[in-house]
């Protein structure tokens with residue numbers, strides 16, 4: 001008989017890794033797991049319930065909100081509110097932080113940054129979407145929590161994770177001691193350990209970028225795409241182009257198979273499109289913990305000092321050797337030198 005380890009059991013077991021732990025972070029991860037199950041239930045039957053389509057509202061970034069964006073946002077915020085371990089939430093769907101002032105949360109130490117529904121453009125077409133979360137601890141216990149306590153560097157994360165709502169629902173997270181993946185077993189309603197100690201291959205043959213923006217990319221990125229497309233058996237090129245358009249799904253695939261995900265600056269997004277606090281930092285923490293790399297082309301994503309809640313950054317993330325290769329192309333093009341391996 002196969003024994004299953006549920007997320008709840010695993011979290012408790014791993015608590016021993018943290019001598020100061022009192023169970024608060026465990027309960028917070030549990031609360032996120034519960035909200036993920038509720039969102040998954042709606043995603044699974046999205047066509048049958050009134051949850052597809054536009055919500056008719058826009059978020060702080062001027063993006064049209066989907067009904068599922070708003071629904072997921074409400075579910076995660078209500079779970080974090082009622083759980084009692086979270087003192088402030090920074091969500092993609094809200095311009096400002098949501099400070100939680102309740103009796104149950106008066107001693108709460110944790111700060112959660114969240115992208116409640118990632119891959120919104122794929123919601124209505126039954127393609128994998130996700131949720132991304134990042135957890136920090138307050139930097140002081142004095143007085144009410146301040147915005148500056150939210151704007152911590154990615155290296156200060158105490159935990160991060162994502163949920164993929166795909167052919168199966170999976171929750172993948174790290175607390176800085178490796179990465180583990182759990183698959184939802186609908187028959188028992190539990191996330192069960194299915195991918196222990198996930199490791200991303202050091203190299204890969206999959207590159208993931210919206211090539212529709214090709215002409216808007218910096219030269220170094222264009223050169224790297226050309227490099228990926230040139231025939232060369234030794235380096236197994238041409239590489240395979242895969243792009244779901246849901247960052248969580250693209251990163252999850254590369255985490256398992258190896259590969260690189262790139263969202264550079266473009267002329268329409270001169271600072272990049274993806275958000276540092278609740279997309280890039282959490283996924284960078286996971287990929288680094290799995291043995292990969294995440295940079296903005298020059299610097300480590302986790303080392304960037306945040307200045308605002310919804311700031312964007314270019315990102316190159318995945319198998320270490322592939323990220324180092326694209327960094328090389330970006331450096332060479334900024335030194336206006338001809339890269340090797342493009343016009344073989």
Ligand SMILES: O=P(O)(O)OC[C@H]1O[C@](O)(COP(=O)(O)O)[C@@H](O)[C@@H]1O
Nearest residue numbers: 115117118119120121210245246247
């Ligand atoms: O359509 P584009 O420009 O390729 O952008 C796709 C990217 O935008 C996102 O959908 C942005 O995330 P949200 O859906 O949470 O706003 C990413 O998941 C995805 O990688």
Ligand SMILES: [Mg+2]
Nearest residue numbers: 115118119279
């Ligand atoms: Mg997103």
Ligand SMILES: [Mg+2]
Nearest residue numbers: 092115117118
């Ligand atoms: Mg989103």
